[in-house]
Amino acid sequence: MAETTQPKFHSVYSVLKAELLQDPVFDLTDESRKWVDRMMDYNVPGGKCNRGLSVSDSYKLMKELTDHKKGKELSDDEVFLSSVLGWCIEWMQACALLLDDIMDSSHTRRGHICWYKQPKVGMIAINDGLMLRNHVPRILRKHFRTKPYYLELLDLFHEVECQTVAGQMIDLITTLLGEADLSEYKYPIHERIVVAKTAYYSFYLPVACALLMSGEKLETHSGMKDILIEMGTYFQAQDDVIDCFGDPEVIGKIGTDIEDCKCTWLVVKALELCDEEQKKILYDNYGKDDPDCVAKVKELYKTLKIQEIFEEYETKEYEKLTKSIDAYPSKAVGAVLKSFLAKIYRRHY
Template sequence: MADRERFKEALGPLIAEIMADFSQRGIPPPQKDQFGRCLTENIQGGKLNRGLTVLDTGHCLLQRPLTTTEFQDLSTLGWLTEMFQAAYLIWDDIMDKSEYRRGKPCWYRQDGVGLAAGQRCLVTEILNFRPSLEAFRSTSRDLKFIELFNEVGIRTELGQLCDTTTQLWDRAQDDYLDVYGDSSLTGRVGTDIRDNKCTWFVVETLCRRDVKQRRVLDLSYGRWDDVAKDKVKKVFQDLYMRMVFGKYKIEKTDNSNRLRKEVFELILGKIQHRDR
Protein backbone atom coordinates (compact mmCIF):
# COMPACT_ATOMS: atom_id res chain seq x y z
CA MET A 1 0.00 0.00 0.00
CA ALA A 2 1.04 3.57 -0.63
CA ASP A 3 3.05 5.51 1.93
CA ARG A 4 0.48 8.07 3.06
CA GLU A 5 2.96 10.34 4.85
CA ARG A 6 5.39 10.45 1.92
CA PHE A 7 2.45 11.20 -0.34
CA LYS A 8 1.38 14.10 1.90
CA GLU A 9 4.90 15.52 1.81
CA ALA A 10 4.69 15.78 -1.98
CA LEU A 11 1.85 18.32 -1.77
CA GLY A 12 3.89 21.27 -0.48
CA PRO A 13 6.22 21.56 -3.50
CA LEU A 14 3.28 21.20 -5.88
CA ILE A 15 1.34 24.04 -4.23
CA ALA A 16 4.49 26.17 -4.21
CA GLU A 17 4.80 25.57 -7.96
CA ILE A 18 1.20 26.64 -8.53
CA MET A 19 1.64 29.78 -6.43
CA ALA A 20 4.84 30.62 -8.33
CA ASP A 21 2.90 30.26 -11.56
CA PHE A 22 0.31 32.72 -10.22
CA SER A 23 3.06 35.21 -9.42
CA GLN A 24 4.49 34.88 -12.93
CA ARG A 25 1.05 35.64 -14.33
CA GLY A 26 0.89 38.85 -12.30
CA ILE A 27 -1.98 37.80 -10.04
CA PRO A 28 -2.24 40.35 -7.17
CA PRO A 29 -1.13 38.94 -3.79
CA PRO A 30 -4.59 39.15 -2.11
CA GLN A 31 -6.22 37.11 -4.88
CA LYS A 32 -3.30 34.69 -4.99
CA ASP A 33 -3.47 34.14 -1.23
CA GLN A 34 -7.22 33.66 -1.38
CA PHE A 35 -6.89 31.01 -4.03
CA GLY A 36 -4.05 29.35 -2.13
CA ARG A 37 -6.35 29.03 0.87
CA CYS A 38 -9.07 27.56 -1.36
CA LEU A 39 -6.63 25.03 -2.72
CA THR A 40 -5.14 23.88 0.58
CA GLU A 41 -8.43 23.72 2.49
CA ASN A 42 -10.31 21.77 -0.14
CA ILE A 43 -7.77 19.09 -1.02
CA GLN A 44 -6.72 18.21 2.53
CA GLY A 45 -8.62 16.48 5.30
CA GLY A 46 -10.16 13.74 3.18
CA LYS A 47 -9.38 10.05 2.91
CA LEU A 48 -7.05 10.60 -0.10
CA ASN A 49 -8.41 7.43 -1.71
CA ARG A 50 -8.02 8.79 -5.23
CA GLY A 51 -4.48 10.07 -4.82
CA LEU A 52 -3.23 6.99 -3.01
CA THR A 53 -4.89 4.75 -5.58
CA VAL A 54 -2.64 6.31 -8.23
CA LEU A 55 0.41 5.18 -6.23
CA ASP A 56 -1.08 1.77 -5.48
CA THR A 57 -1.92 1.25 -9.15
CA GLY A 58 1.65 2.05 -10.17
CA HIS A 59 2.95 -0.47 -7.65
CA CYS A 60 0.46 -3.12 -8.80
CA LEU A 61 1.33 -2.69 -12.46
CA LEU A 62 5.10 -2.59 -11.99
CA GLN A 63 5.13 -5.48 -9.49
CA ARG A 64 8.11 -3.99 -7.64
CA PRO A 65 8.89 -1.12 -5.24
CA LEU A 66 8.71 2.33 -6.83
CA THR A 67 11.89 4.26 -7.46
CA THR A 68 12.22 7.73 -5.97
CA THR A 69 11.44 9.34 -9.33
CA GLU A 70 8.46 7.07 -9.94
CA PHE A 71 7.10 7.80 -6.47
CA GLN A 72 7.45 11.55 -7.04
CA ASP A 73 5.82 11.45 -10.47
CA LEU A 74 2.93 9.30 -9.28
CA SER A 75 2.49 11.49 -6.19
CA THR A 76 2.23 14.54 -8.43
CA LEU A 77 -0.37 12.81 -10.56
CA GLY A 78 -2.18 11.65 -7.42
CA TRP A 79 -2.40 15.18 -6.02
CA LEU A 80 -3.61 16.49 -9.38
CA THR A 81 -6.36 13.90 -9.14
CA GLU A 82 -7.24 15.12 -5.63
CA MET A 83 -7.38 18.72 -6.92
CA PHE A 84 -9.60 17.62 -9.78
CA GLN A 85 -11.95 15.93 -7.33
CA ALA A 86 -11.94 18.95 -5.00
CA ALA A 87 -13.34 21.14 -7.76
CA TYR A 88 -16.30 18.81 -8.18
CA LEU A 89 -16.89 18.63 -4.43
CA ILE A 90 -17.13 22.42 -4.22
CA TRP A 91 -19.65 22.51 -7.05
CA ASP A 92 -21.58 19.60 -5.53
CA ASP A 93 -21.88 21.35 -2.17
CA ILE A 94 -23.15 24.52 -3.83
CA MET A 95 -25.77 22.66 -5.89
CA ASP A 96 -26.92 20.54 -2.93
CA LYS A 97 -26.81 23.49 -0.51
CA SER A 98 -24.78 21.28 1.81
CA GLU A 99 -23.73 22.63 5.19
CA TYR A 100 -20.63 20.66 6.13
CA ARG A 101 -17.76 18.94 4.36
CA ARG A 102 -15.09 16.98 6.27
CA GLY A 103 -16.28 18.32 9.61
CA LYS A 104 -16.11 21.99 8.60
CA PRO A 105 -18.55 24.40 6.96
CA CYS A 106 -18.56 23.87 3.21
CA TRP A 107 -16.16 26.15 1.36
CA TYR A 108 -18.89 28.34 -0.13
CA ARG A 109 -20.33 28.91 3.37
CA GLN A 110 -17.08 30.23 4.81
CA ASP A 111 -16.56 33.93 5.49
CA GLY A 112 -15.66 35.96 2.45
CA VAL A 113 -16.28 33.14 -0.02
CA GLY A 114 -19.93 32.69 -0.96
CA LEU A 115 -20.82 31.76 -4.52
CA ALA A 116 -17.42 33.00 -5.68
CA ALA A 117 -16.41 29.48 -4.64
CA GLY A 118 -17.74 28.34 -8.00
CA GLN A 119 -15.29 30.54 -9.85
CA ARG A 120 -12.39 29.39 -7.70
CA CYS A 121 -13.20 25.71 -8.11
CA LEU A 122 -13.16 26.22 -11.87
CA VAL A 123 -9.66 27.66 -11.55
CA THR A 124 -8.74 24.68 -9.37
CA GLU A 125 -9.81 22.30 -12.12
CA ILE A 126 -7.96 24.26 -14.81
CA LEU A 127 -4.78 24.34 -12.74
CA ASN A 128 -4.57 20.56 -12.88
CA PHE A 129 -3.08 20.86 -16.31
CA ARG A 130 -0.36 23.44 -15.60
CA PRO A 131 1.71 21.34 -13.14
CA SER A 132 1.13 18.16 -15.14
CA LEU A 133 2.64 19.83 -18.18
CA GLU A 134 5.74 20.82 -16.25
CA ALA A 135 6.14 17.47 -14.47
CA PHE A 136 5.61 15.20 -17.47
CA ARG A 137 6.61 17.26 -20.50
CA SER A 138 10.08 15.69 -20.68
CA THR A 139 8.54 12.24 -21.13
CA SER A 140 5.97 13.36 -23.72
CA ARG A 141 3.16 12.18 -21.46
CA ASP A 142 1.74 15.63 -20.74
CA LEU A 143 -0.85 15.64 -23.54
CA LYS A 144 -1.99 12.13 -22.62
CA PHE A 145 -2.69 13.24 -19.06
CA ILE A 146 -4.54 16.34 -20.24
CA GLU A 147 -6.67 14.13 -22.47
CA LEU A 148 -7.24 11.77 -19.54
CA PHE A 149 -8.40 14.54 -17.19
CA ASN A 150 -10.67 15.93 -19.91
CA GLU A 151 -12.16 12.51 -20.54
CA VAL A 152 -12.72 11.88 -16.83
CA GLY A 153 -14.38 15.28 -16.52
CA ILE A 154 -16.73 14.53 -19.40
CA ARG A 155 -17.58 11.10 -18.02
CA THR A 156 -18.14 12.52 -14.54
CA GLU A 157 -20.62 15.06 -15.84
CA LEU A 158 -22.36 12.63 -18.19
CA GLY A 159 -22.40 10.05 -15.41
CA GLN A 160 -24.85 12.24 -13.50
CA LEU A 161 -27.35 11.44 -16.26
CA CYS A 162 -26.74 7.71 -16.40
CA ASP A 163 -27.39 4.78 -14.09
CA THR A 164 -24.86 1.97 -13.85
CA THR A 165 -24.58 -0.84 -11.31
CA THR A 166 -21.66 0.79 -9.54
CA GLN A 167 -23.22 4.24 -9.51
CA LEU A 168 -26.49 2.94 -8.05
CA TRP A 169 -24.64 1.03 -5.33
CA ASP A 170 -22.45 3.99 -4.42
CA ARG A 171 -25.49 6.28 -4.42
CA ALA A 172 -27.31 3.93 -2.06
CA GLN A 173 -24.31 3.98 0.30
CA ASP A 174 -24.32 7.77 0.31
CA ASP A 175 -28.05 7.77 1.02
CA TYR A 176 -27.50 5.38 3.93
CA LEU A 177 -24.72 7.52 5.40
CA ASP A 178 -26.86 10.64 5.04
CA VAL A 179 -29.52 9.10 7.28
CA TYR A 180 -27.48 6.94 9.65
CA GLY A 181 -23.88 8.09 9.30
CA ASP A 182 -21.94 9.42 12.29
CA SER A 183 -21.30 13.10 11.50
CA SER A 184 -18.02 12.92 13.44
CA LEU A 185 -16.84 10.38 10.85
CA THR A 186 -18.63 11.52 7.70
CA GLY A 187 -17.80 15.18 8.27
CA ARG A 188 -21.29 16.28 7.29
CA VAL A 189 -24.80 16.45 8.71
CA GLY A 190 -27.34 14.62 6.57
CA THR A 191 -30.00 16.77 4.90
CA ASP A 192 -31.59 14.40 2.37
CA ILE A 193 -34.83 14.05 4.35
CA ARG A 194 -35.20 17.80 4.83
CA ASP A 195 -34.22 18.47 1.21
CA ASN A 196 -37.00 16.17 -0.04
CA LYS A 197 -34.52 14.13 -2.08
CA CYS A 198 -35.54 11.06 -4.04
CA THR A 199 -33.14 8.67 -2.30
CA TRP A 200 -32.74 4.90 -2.24
CA PHE A 201 -34.16 4.88 1.28
CA VAL A 202 -37.38 6.74 0.58
CA VAL A 203 -38.03 4.83 -2.67
CA GLU A 204 -37.59 1.47 -0.94
CA THR A 205 -39.68 2.68 2.00
CA LEU A 206 -42.53 3.70 -0.31
CA CYS A 207 -42.52 0.16 -1.69
CA ARG A 208 -43.11 -1.26 1.81
CA ARG A 209 -45.20 1.31 3.70
CA ASP A 210 -48.83 1.00 4.74
CA VAL A 211 -51.44 3.74 4.42
CA LYS A 212 -50.65 5.28 7.82
CA GLN A 213 -46.91 5.33 7.17
CA ARG A 214 -47.48 6.89 3.75
CA ARG A 215 -49.45 9.65 5.46
CA VAL A 216 -46.54 10.31 7.83
CA LEU A 217 -44.14 10.53 4.91
CA ASP A 218 -46.43 12.88 2.99
CA LEU A 219 -46.66 15.24 5.95
CA SER A 220 -43.07 15.03 7.20
CA TYR A 221 -40.69 14.30 4.33
CA GLY A 222 -39.11 17.46 2.96
CA ARG A 223 -39.82 19.64 6.00
CA TRP A 224 -37.03 21.58 7.67
CA ASP A 225 -37.60 20.70 11.29
CA ASP A 226 -36.18 17.99 13.51
CA VAL A 227 -39.57 16.65 14.64
CA ALA A 228 -40.58 15.88 11.06
CA LYS A 229 -37.19 14.32 10.38
CA ASP A 230 -37.54 12.06 13.42
CA LYS A 231 -40.99 10.93 12.24
CA VAL A 232 -39.55 9.91 8.89
CA LYS A 233 -36.72 8.02 10.57
CA LYS A 234 -39.29 6.28 12.79
CA VAL A 235 -41.00 4.97 9.64
CA PHE A 236 -37.61 3.74 8.41
CA GLN A 237 -37.09 2.02 11.75
CA ASP A 238 -40.53 0.38 11.80
CA LEU A 239 -39.90 -1.06 8.33
CA TYR A 240 -36.42 -2.32 9.31
CA MET A 241 -34.86 -0.31 6.50
CA ARG A 242 -31.33 -0.67 7.91
CA MET A 243 -31.72 -4.44 7.63
CA VAL A 244 -33.13 -4.07 4.11
CA PHE A 245 -30.10 -2.01 3.16
CA GLY A 246 -27.77 -4.60 4.72
CA LYS A 247 -29.23 -7.33 2.50
CA TYR A 248 -28.98 -5.06 -0.53
CA LYS A 249 -25.34 -4.31 0.29
CA ILE A 250 -24.42 -7.99 0.47
CA GLU A 251 -26.19 -8.72 -2.81
CA LYS A 252 -24.55 -5.85 -4.71
CA THR A 253 -21.10 -6.52 -3.27
CA ASP A 254 -21.33 -10.20 -4.25
CA ASN A 255 -22.40 -9.24 -7.77
CA SER A 256 -19.39 -6.96 -8.14
CA ASN A 257 -16.87 -9.67 -7.25
CA ARG A 258 -16.44 -10.53 -10.92
CA LEU A 259 -14.03 -7.57 -11.07
CA ARG A 260 -11.01 -9.72 -10.24
CA LYS A 261 -8.26 -7.47 -11.52
CA GLU A 262 -6.01 -6.35 -8.70
CA VAL A 263 -6.46 -2.63 -9.31
CA PHE A 264 -10.25 -2.88 -9.26
CA GLU A 265 -10.23 -5.06 -6.15
CA LEU A 266 -8.01 -2.44 -4.49
CA ILE A 267 -10.50 0.33 -5.26
CA LEU A 268 -13.46 -1.80 -4.18
CA GLY A 269 -11.69 -2.56 -0.90
CA LYS A 270 -11.39 1.15 -0.18
CA ILE A 271 -15.10 1.88 -0.57
CA GLN A 272 -16.88 -1.40 0.20
CA HIS A 273 -17.22 -0.92 3.96
CA ARG A 274 -16.63 2.82 4.23
CA ASP A 275 -18.23 4.72 7.08
CA ARG A 276 -17.68 8.22 5.74
Protein backbone atom coordinates in the same frame (compact mmCIF):
# COMPACT_ATOMS: atom_id res chain seq x y z
CA MET B 1 -1.75 -4.37 -0.81
CA ALA B 2 1.29 -2.15 -0.33
CA GLU B 3 0.14 1.42 0.06
CA THR B 4 1.70 4.82 -0.51
CA THR B 5 2.53 6.47 2.80
CA GLN B 6 0.53 9.55 3.68
CA PRO B 7 3.63 11.72 4.34
CA LYS B 8 5.07 11.04 0.86
CA PHE B 9 1.76 11.73 -0.80
CA HIS B 10 1.10 14.93 1.15
CA SER B 11 4.59 16.26 0.47
CA VAL B 12 3.68 16.28 -3.24
CA TYR B 13 0.69 18.52 -2.51
CA SER B 14 3.05 21.17 -1.16
CA VAL B 15 5.14 21.03 -4.35
CA LEU B 16 2.10 21.37 -6.60
CA LYS B 17 0.64 24.21 -4.56
CA ALA B 18 3.89 26.16 -4.73
CA GLU B 19 4.06 25.67 -8.51
CA LEU B 20 0.48 26.84 -9.04
CA LEU B 21 0.96 29.93 -6.89
CA GLN B 22 3.85 30.95 -9.13
CA ASP B 23 2.29 29.85 -12.44
CA PRO B 24 2.44 32.97 -14.66
CA VAL B 25 -0.72 32.00 -16.55
CA PHE B 26 -2.83 32.98 -13.50
CA ASP B 27 -1.04 36.35 -13.10
CA LEU B 28 -1.80 36.57 -9.37
CA THR B 29 -1.29 39.67 -7.25
CA ASP B 30 0.16 39.39 -3.74
CA GLU B 31 -3.32 39.56 -2.23
CA SER B 32 -4.93 37.10 -4.65
CA ARG B 33 -2.01 34.71 -4.17
CA LYS B 34 -2.65 34.70 -0.41
CA TRP B 35 -6.35 34.05 -1.10
CA VAL B 36 -5.67 31.12 -3.44
CA ASP B 37 -3.08 29.71 -1.03
CA ARG B 38 -5.63 29.71 1.81
CA MET B 39 -8.43 28.47 -0.46
CA MET B 40 -6.38 25.47 -1.67
CA ASP B 41 -5.33 24.50 1.86
CA TYR B 42 -8.94 24.71 3.05
CA ASN B 43 -10.47 22.65 0.23
CA VAL B 44 -7.97 20.27 -1.38
CA PRO B 45 -6.09 18.18 1.24
CA GLY B 46 -8.67 17.93 4.02
CA GLY B 47 -10.28 14.58 3.19
CA LYS B 48 -9.12 10.98 3.47
CA CYS B 49 -7.51 11.25 0.00
CA ASN B 50 -8.57 7.69 -0.84
CA ARG B 51 -9.00 8.49 -4.54
CA GLY B 52 -5.61 10.12 -4.81
CA LEU B 53 -3.73 7.48 -2.85
CA SER B 54 -5.38 4.78 -4.98
CA VAL B 55 -3.41 5.85 -8.07
CA SER B 56 -0.02 5.09 -6.51
CA ASP B 57 -1.32 1.99 -4.75
CA SER B 58 -2.85 0.64 -7.97
CA TYR B 59 0.23 1.43 -10.04
CA LYS B 60 2.53 -0.27 -7.50
CA LEU B 61 0.40 -3.40 -7.37
CA MET B 62 0.18 -3.62 -11.17
CA LYS B 63 3.93 -3.20 -11.48
CA GLU B 64 4.65 -5.86 -8.83
CA LEU B 65 2.45 -8.45 -10.54
CA THR B 66 3.58 -7.56 -14.06
CA ASP B 67 7.30 -7.66 -13.15
CA HIS B 68 6.81 -10.67 -10.82
CA LYS B 69 8.71 -8.82 -8.07
CA LYS B 70 6.43 -8.55 -5.07
CA GLY B 71 7.48 -5.88 -2.59
CA LYS B 72 9.59 -4.04 -5.15
CA GLU B 73 9.69 -0.36 -4.28
CA LEU B 74 8.73 2.27 -6.83
CA SER B 75 11.39 4.73 -7.93
CA ASP B 76 11.21 8.24 -6.54
CA ASP B 77 10.03 9.46 -9.95
CA GLU B 78 7.26 6.84 -10.10
CA VAL B 79 6.08 7.71 -6.60
CA PHE B 80 6.09 11.39 -7.43
CA LEU B 81 4.28 11.12 -10.79
CA SER B 82 1.63 8.69 -9.52
CA SER B 83 1.09 11.01 -6.55
CA VAL B 84 0.74 13.98 -8.91
CA LEU B 85 -2.04 12.15 -10.77
CA GLY B 86 -3.62 11.29 -7.44
CA TRP B 87 -3.60 14.94 -6.45
CA CYS B 88 -5.19 15.90 -9.78
CA ILE B 89 -8.13 13.70 -8.78
CA GLU B 90 -8.20 15.30 -5.33
CA TRP B 91 -8.24 18.74 -7.00
CA MET B 92 -11.20 17.64 -9.14
CA GLN B 93 -12.90 16.33 -6.02
CA ALA B 94 -12.29 19.61 -4.18
CA CYS B 95 -13.83 21.59 -7.04
CA ALA B 96 -16.86 19.31 -7.19
CA LEU B 97 -17.45 19.38 -3.42
CA LEU B 98 -16.99 23.13 -3.12
CA LEU B 99 -19.57 23.84 -5.82
CA ASP B 100 -21.87 21.03 -4.68
CA ASP B 101 -21.99 22.51 -1.16
CA ILE B 102 -23.18 25.82 -2.60
CA MET B 103 -25.84 24.16 -4.74
CA ASP B 104 -27.07 22.03 -1.82
CA SER B 105 -26.83 24.85 0.77
CA SER B 106 -24.69 22.51 2.90
CA HIS B 107 -23.30 23.60 6.25
CA THR B 108 -20.31 21.38 6.94
CA ARG B 109 -17.77 19.44 4.93
CA ARG B 110 -14.94 17.25 6.23
CA GLY B 111 -15.61 18.35 9.77
CA HIS B 112 -15.42 22.09 9.01
CA ILE B 113 -17.75 24.87 7.93
CA CYS B 114 -18.17 24.83 4.14
CA TRP B 115 -15.80 27.19 2.34
CA TYR B 116 -18.57 29.39 0.93
CA LYS B 117 -19.84 29.97 4.49
CA GLN B 118 -16.48 31.29 5.64
CA PRO B 119 -16.41 35.04 6.49
CA LYS B 120 -16.07 37.26 3.40
CA VAL B 121 -16.08 34.27 1.02
CA GLY B 122 -19.71 33.78 0.03
CA MET B 123 -20.24 33.50 -3.72
CA ILE B 124 -16.58 34.21 -4.44
CA ALA B 125 -16.41 30.47 -3.80
CA ILE B 126 -17.89 29.86 -7.25
CA ASN B 127 -14.84 31.43 -8.86
CA ASP B 128 -12.64 29.53 -6.41
CA GLY B 129 -14.20 26.29 -7.65
CA LEU B 130 -13.43 27.29 -11.24
CA MET B 131 -9.87 28.11 -10.18
CA LEU B 132 -9.46 24.59 -8.73
CA ARG B 133 -10.86 23.07 -11.91
CA ASN B 134 -8.33 25.02 -14.02
CA HIS B 135 -5.44 23.95 -11.83
CA VAL B 136 -5.75 20.35 -13.07
CA PRO B 137 -4.69 20.86 -16.72
CA ARG B 138 -1.86 23.12 -15.55
CA ILE B 139 -0.55 20.35 -13.29
CA LEU B 140 -0.87 17.76 -16.05
CA ARG B 141 0.92 20.03 -18.54
CA LYS B 142 3.76 20.76 -16.12
CA HIS B 143 4.50 17.13 -15.27
CA PHE B 144 3.24 14.94 -18.14
CA ARG B 145 3.49 16.83 -21.45
CA THR B 146 6.63 14.86 -22.45
CA LYS B 147 5.01 11.49 -21.65
CA PRO B 148 3.68 9.33 -24.51
CA TYR B 149 0.31 9.03 -22.73
CA TYR B 150 -0.15 12.79 -22.14
CA LEU B 151 -2.99 13.24 -24.66
CA GLU B 152 -4.75 10.16 -23.33
CA LEU B 153 -4.48 11.61 -19.81
CA LEU B 154 -6.04 14.88 -20.96
CA ASP B 155 -8.85 12.99 -22.73
CA LEU B 156 -9.41 10.82 -19.66
CA PHE B 157 -9.74 13.75 -17.25
CA HIS B 158 -11.94 15.64 -19.71
CA GLU B 159 -14.22 12.62 -20.24
CA VAL B 160 -14.60 12.04 -16.51
CA GLU B 161 -15.26 15.72 -15.84
CA CYS B 162 -17.99 15.74 -18.51
CA GLN B 163 -19.58 12.68 -16.89
CA THR B 164 -19.42 14.22 -13.42
CA VAL B 165 -20.88 17.58 -14.46
CA ALA B 166 -23.67 15.85 -16.39
CA GLY B 167 -24.40 13.67 -13.36
CA GLN B 168 -24.64 16.72 -11.12
CA MET B 169 -27.03 18.38 -13.56
CA ILE B 170 -29.27 15.30 -13.74
CA ASP B 171 -29.17 15.09 -9.92
CA LEU B 172 -30.31 18.70 -9.52
CA ILE B 173 -33.00 18.48 -12.20
CA THR B 174 -34.29 15.21 -10.75
CA THR B 175 -34.51 16.89 -7.33
CA LEU B 176 -36.82 19.51 -8.86
CA LEU B 177 -39.00 16.70 -10.24
CA GLY B 178 -38.99 14.97 -6.85
CA GLU B 179 -40.09 18.14 -5.08
CA ALA B 180 -43.12 18.20 -7.38
CA ASP B 181 -43.78 14.45 -7.45
CA LEU B 182 -41.77 12.00 -5.33
CA SER B 183 -43.06 9.07 -7.39
CA GLU B 184 -40.54 10.09 -10.08
CA TYR B 185 -37.78 8.59 -7.92
CA LYS B 186 -37.05 5.16 -9.41
CA TYR B 187 -33.96 2.96 -9.73
CA PRO B 188 -33.08 3.75 -13.38
CA ILE B 189 -32.79 7.49 -12.75
CA HIS B 190 -30.97 6.92 -9.45
CA GLU B 191 -28.45 4.64 -11.15
CA ARG B 192 -27.93 7.11 -13.98
CA ILE B 193 -27.12 9.90 -11.52
CA VAL B 194 -24.77 7.72 -9.49
CA VAL B 195 -22.83 6.32 -12.44
CA ALA B 196 -22.19 9.77 -13.91
CA LYS B 197 -21.73 11.77 -10.71
CA THR B 198 -19.72 9.35 -8.55
CA ALA B 199 -18.56 6.12 -10.16
CA TYR B 200 -16.48 7.58 -12.97
CA TYR B 201 -14.23 9.89 -10.99
CA SER B 202 -14.16 7.95 -7.71
CA PHE B 203 -13.48 4.47 -9.09
CA TYR B 204 -12.66 4.41 -12.79
CA LEU B 205 -10.38 7.46 -12.89
CA PRO B 206 -7.73 6.35 -10.32
CA VAL B 207 -7.30 2.92 -11.92
CA ALA B 208 -7.31 4.37 -15.45
CA CYS B 209 -4.53 6.78 -14.44
CA ALA B 210 -2.47 3.87 -13.07
CA LEU B 211 -3.05 1.89 -16.27
CA LEU B 212 -1.83 4.74 -18.48
CA MET B 213 1.29 5.14 -16.35
CA SER B 214 1.86 1.39 -16.76
CA GLY B 215 1.84 1.73 -20.54
CA GLU B 216 -1.57 0.09 -21.01
CA LYS B 217 -4.28 1.23 -23.42
CA LEU B 218 -7.63 1.98 -21.80
CA GLU B 219 -9.65 0.59 -24.72
CA THR B 220 -8.32 -2.89 -23.98
CA HIS B 221 -9.84 -2.79 -20.47
CA SER B 222 -13.52 -2.03 -21.06
CA GLY B 223 -14.46 -4.87 -18.73
CA MET B 224 -12.48 -3.18 -15.97
CA LYS B 225 -14.49 -0.01 -16.43
CA ASP B 226 -17.77 -1.95 -16.15
CA ILE B 227 -16.71 -3.54 -12.86
CA LEU B 228 -15.52 -0.24 -11.39
CA ILE B 229 -18.72 1.54 -12.44
CA GLU B 230 -20.81 -1.13 -10.71
CA MET B 231 -18.56 -0.84 -7.65
CA GLY B 232 -19.14 2.91 -7.65
CA THR B 233 -22.90 2.40 -7.80
CA TYR B 234 -22.76 0.16 -4.74
CA PHE B 235 -20.44 2.68 -3.02
CA GLN B 236 -22.97 5.50 -3.52
CA ALA B 237 -25.83 3.43 -2.09
CA GLN B 238 -23.57 2.82 0.90
CA ASP B 239 -22.84 6.56 1.07
CA ASP B 240 -26.58 7.32 1.07
CA VAL B 241 -27.05 5.09 4.11
CA ILE B 242 -24.09 6.73 5.87
CA ASP B 243 -25.43 10.23 5.06
CA CYS B 244 -28.71 9.33 6.74
CA PHE B 245 -27.60 7.25 9.71
CA GLY B 246 -23.90 8.07 10.16
CA ASP B 247 -22.54 10.00 13.13
CA PRO B 248 -21.53 13.52 11.97
CA GLU B 249 -18.54 13.39 14.34
CA VAL B 250 -17.29 10.30 12.50
CA ILE B 251 -18.21 11.05 8.88
CA GLY B 252 -17.15 14.71 9.05
CA LYS B 253 -20.40 16.27 7.81
CA ILE B 254 -24.06 16.66 8.65
CA GLY B 255 -26.04 14.63 6.14
CA THR B 256 -28.74 16.65 4.35
CA ASP B 257 -30.01 14.26 1.67
CA ILE B 258 -33.52 14.16 3.19
CA GLU B 259 -33.82 17.95 3.53
CA ASP B 260 -32.39 18.39 0.02
CA CYS B 261 -34.95 15.97 -1.45
CA LYS B 262 -32.18 13.87 -3.01
CA CYS B 263 -32.94 10.81 -5.11
CA THR B 264 -31.09 8.38 -2.84
CA TRP B 265 -31.02 4.59 -2.66
CA LEU B 266 -33.00 4.79 0.60
CA VAL B 267 -35.92 6.86 -0.67
CA VAL B 268 -36.18 4.80 -3.87
CA LYS B 269 -36.30 1.59 -1.81
CA ALA B 270 -38.77 3.13 0.65
CA LEU B 271 -41.12 4.17 -2.16
CA GLU B 272 -40.97 0.60 -3.43
CA LEU B 273 -41.92 -0.86 -0.01
CA CYS B 274 -44.39 1.72 1.38
CA ASP B 275 -48.09 1.09 1.81
CA GLU B 276 -50.39 4.04 1.13
CA GLU B 277 -50.29 5.36 4.69
CA GLN B 278 -46.50 5.19 4.84
CA LYS B 279 -46.24 6.77 1.41
CA LYS B 280 -48.23 9.74 2.69
CA ILE B 281 -45.77 10.16 5.56
CA LEU B 282 -42.92 10.19 3.06
CA TYR B 283 -44.67 12.61 0.68
CA ASP B 284 -45.56 14.99 3.53
CA ASN B 285 -42.09 15.09 5.10
CA TYR B 286 -39.40 14.34 2.50
CA GLY B 287 -37.55 17.38 1.17
CA LYS B 288 -38.56 19.62 4.09
CA ASP B 289 -35.86 21.57 5.91
CA ASP B 290 -37.44 20.82 9.27
CA PRO B 291 -35.87 18.57 11.97
CA ASP B 292 -39.26 17.06 12.82
CA CYS B 293 -39.89 16.13 9.20
CA VAL B 294 -36.42 14.62 8.87
CA ALA B 295 -36.98 12.60 12.05
CA LYS B 296 -40.27 11.22 10.66
CA VAL B 297 -38.56 10.11 7.44
CA LYS B 298 -35.76 8.40 9.37
CA GLU B 299 -38.30 6.69 11.61
CA LEU B 300 -40.13 5.43 8.53
CA TYR B 301 -36.85 4.07 7.17
CA LYS B 302 -36.37 2.19 10.44
CA THR B 303 -39.93 0.83 10.32
CA LEU B 304 -39.31 -0.42 6.76
CA LYS B 305 -35.97 -1.91 7.91
CA ILE B 306 -34.11 -0.11 5.13
CA GLN B 307 -30.71 -0.58 6.81
CA GLU B 308 -31.22 -4.34 7.05
CA ILE B 309 -32.33 -4.47 3.41
CA PHE B 310 -29.21 -2.54 2.44
CA GLU B 311 -27.02 -5.06 4.26
CA GLU B 312 -28.60 -7.85 2.18
CA TYR B 313 -28.02 -5.81 -0.99
CA GLU B 314 -24.41 -5.17 0.06
CA THR B 315 -23.70 -8.88 0.53
CA LYS B 316 -25.16 -9.74 -2.89
CA GLU B 317 -23.19 -6.95 -4.57
CA TYR B 318 -19.98 -8.09 -2.92
CA GLU B 319 -20.51 -11.66 -4.13
CA LYS B 320 -21.39 -10.50 -7.64
CA LEU B 321 -18.40 -8.17 -7.90
CA THR B 322 -16.03 -10.79 -6.50
CA LYS B 323 -17.19 -13.26 -9.16
CA SER B 324 -16.64 -10.70 -11.94
CA ILE B 325 -13.19 -9.80 -10.60
CA ASP B 326 -12.13 -13.46 -10.32
CA ALA B 327 -13.03 -13.93 -13.99
CA TYR B 328 -11.07 -10.87 -15.16
CA PRO B 329 -8.30 -11.93 -17.61
CA SER B 330 -5.53 -9.68 -16.21
CA LYS B 331 -4.30 -10.83 -12.79
CA ALA B 332 -2.67 -7.45 -12.16
CA VAL B 333 -5.86 -5.50 -12.85
CA GLY B 334 -7.90 -8.09 -10.97
CA ALA B 335 -5.72 -7.61 -7.89
CA VAL B 336 -6.30 -3.85 -8.05
CA LEU B 337 -10.05 -4.37 -8.35
CA LYS B 338 -10.01 -6.69 -5.33
CA SER B 339 -8.13 -4.12 -3.28
CA PHE B 340 -10.71 -1.45 -4.17
CA LEU B 341 -13.58 -3.71 -3.15
CA ALA B 342 -11.88 -4.63 0.13
CA LYS B 343 -11.53 -0.93 1.04
CA ILE B 344 -15.23 -0.17 0.70
CA TYR B 345 -16.97 -3.40 1.76
CA ARG B 346 -18.97 -2.80 4.94
CA ARG B 347 -17.44 0.64 5.53
CA HIS B 348 -19.21 2.89 8.02
CA TYR B 349 -17.78 6.34 7.16
